[in-house]
Amino acid sequence: MAETTPAATTALPRSPLSHAADRLAAATRASRGAIRLAELPFLTQLTVRLDAKGAAAEAVGLSLDLQLPLQPNTVVRSGELTVLWLGPDEWLLVGRPGCEQELEGRVRQAAGEEPVSVVDVSAQRTTLLVSGPRAHDLLAHGCSLDLHPRAFGPGRCAQTTLGRTQVVLVARDEPRAGFWVLVRSTFAGYLADWLLDAATEYV
Incomplete structure (x- = not known):
């Protein structure tokens, strides 16, 4: 048995x-x-790194329904998503709990073949x-x-x-x-x- x-x-x-x-x-x-x-x-927290002057920056911004902040130490918000400037090529995306995979997918799809780094730092x-x-x-x-x-x-x-x-x-x-x-x-x-x-x- x-x-x-x-x-x-x-x-x-x-x-x-x-x-x-x-x-x-x-x-x-x-x-x-x-x-x-x-x-x-x-809260969902993703670190995104890419060329602020490259095509990926504009494409990622469009996919998130905002423009990535380019001025040092500024914040941009759209709906439940907040994006923090951390460096000339680095941003922190802060969103509602549980949307890590969704946000990462949107960023990577928008960047296409352009170089981009997306790291889930929520924990x-x-x-x-x-x-x-x-x-x-x-x-x-x-x-x-x-x-x-x-x-x-x-x-x-x-x-x-x-x-x-x-x-x-x-x-x-x-x-x-x-x-x-x-x-x-x-x-x-x-x-x-x-x-x-x-x-x-x-x-």
Whole structure:
């Protein structure tokens, strides 16, 4: 008689900051609207490298329904897709969870025979949302950038450090939308602790 074994169960993925969700929510409530802290887990993140002056750049932009940003440290958004300038020939595509293969296929198909590199780095980083009227002040505790809206307003991004941690900082497309802080998963817990500690001033 053949032996049967129960079908293997697939564990649900855990975000790098799932253990900190309650503390982030508690700090948000305690601040009475001054700040909001939350993780945006599992966002699709693809690094794309190609010649910004080549035919592929325009074709890829058309396939994504936007123009790849060419000005340093700027952001372009179309629908659920956000594209960050990271270098003269490098961009980070950030989209809704689960669309990695779709986005990669669109980029590669649009590029055709032109040289292009597309790397799925979704598991490399997680994203923290920092918003609210005191978001600038909170981040300024550990970031050397001038975060005033005149200097780092909507549509800007930068590779910088926050609390001695390397991050990609994004000013969202509306002043009240706050910031995305993209941080490597291995440093996410440390950065969340740093933010919670810095936020005690506002709770």
